[in-house]
Amino acid sequence: MAAGAGPLEQFKIKNLGDLQIGSYDISFTNSSLMMVVTVVLIAAFMIFGIRRQLMVPGRFQSLVELSFKFIEGLIDDTIGKEGRRYLPAIFTVFMFILVGNLLGMLPYQFTFTSHIIVTFVMAAVVFVLVTILAIVKHGMHFFSFFVPPGAPLYMWPLLIPIEIISYLSRPISLSVRLFANMLAGHTLIKVIAGFIPTLGIFGVAPFALVIGLTGLEILIAFLQAYVFAILTCLYINDALNLH
């Protein structure tokens, strides 16, 4: 490892190709590259997996069906049957985050989910679409969402702003959760790995720790994709069935 490559070096955005539309800089970066790779990988996996739709699935078809069934079960549990029509959206979000996280676990790869702007945009899209869904479905009744049941009228001016702030904090906590987990995990591994050469023979201890942490990080990669997906489900459920 080159000297001066600090633990935060891995999160650096590198410009791969300049591109500009109007006054906006939309250059192709290593982050964009990883997103494209992720999308291509998912598409290839899905298409390859279901190229022959066998009654008794082969290995890849089995994997595709497993991941699909997993999200289907998640939706059935949290939203119910009417949530099935949102399956493509939730499945896409889940796979995109999962594969992005896992690709970031490969050595020398960039983790795009460790940038708050990426996770925030995803959370904001979910948030805005869910809010529109709720307003379309319930009209003005949607705003009763912000009134705590059973609260006396004179408390409303205080409680409604609190409920609205609580509602607006959803995309922030959703994005921060994913971003902070990825950022902290990758930084931690790098910092501890940095102890290995400096400790000489005792470097075995941090080396063992890094192996353990890598396993933990793979678990977190799954867990965070799952959490993002389940929260999306819960938000859609809220939008469909207001209290």
Place this chain on the structure above:
Amino acid sequence: MSDETNDSLKEFDKKLKAAGVGQEEALDEKERGGAGPAFRMATDLVAALVVGVGIGLLLDYWLGTKPWFLIGFFVLGAAAGMLNVYKVASGFGYAAGYKRQNGVAVEPDDELEK
């Protein structure tokens, strides 16, 4: 489909369940205990505060009433953060409303449904 095949399917389902197939909820359980919910609550607490402070700063910037909206919305944001934590901790899930995740409403709901 005849009843017979239905029965044998049910039998098969029982066997599958006994063998532990389809126990994906295990992951969920893992999240529920340990550091998972604690981290969730921490982010929820801070996120609401961030939103409150953000709204306060913006309103002050627009209306030129530094620092009054900031102070007011800081307090409201802190309250909303506490509310978020309370909701997660008491099993309301992440709903902005007061409905439990498993569909059982809490008592104050009855008053609303007149």
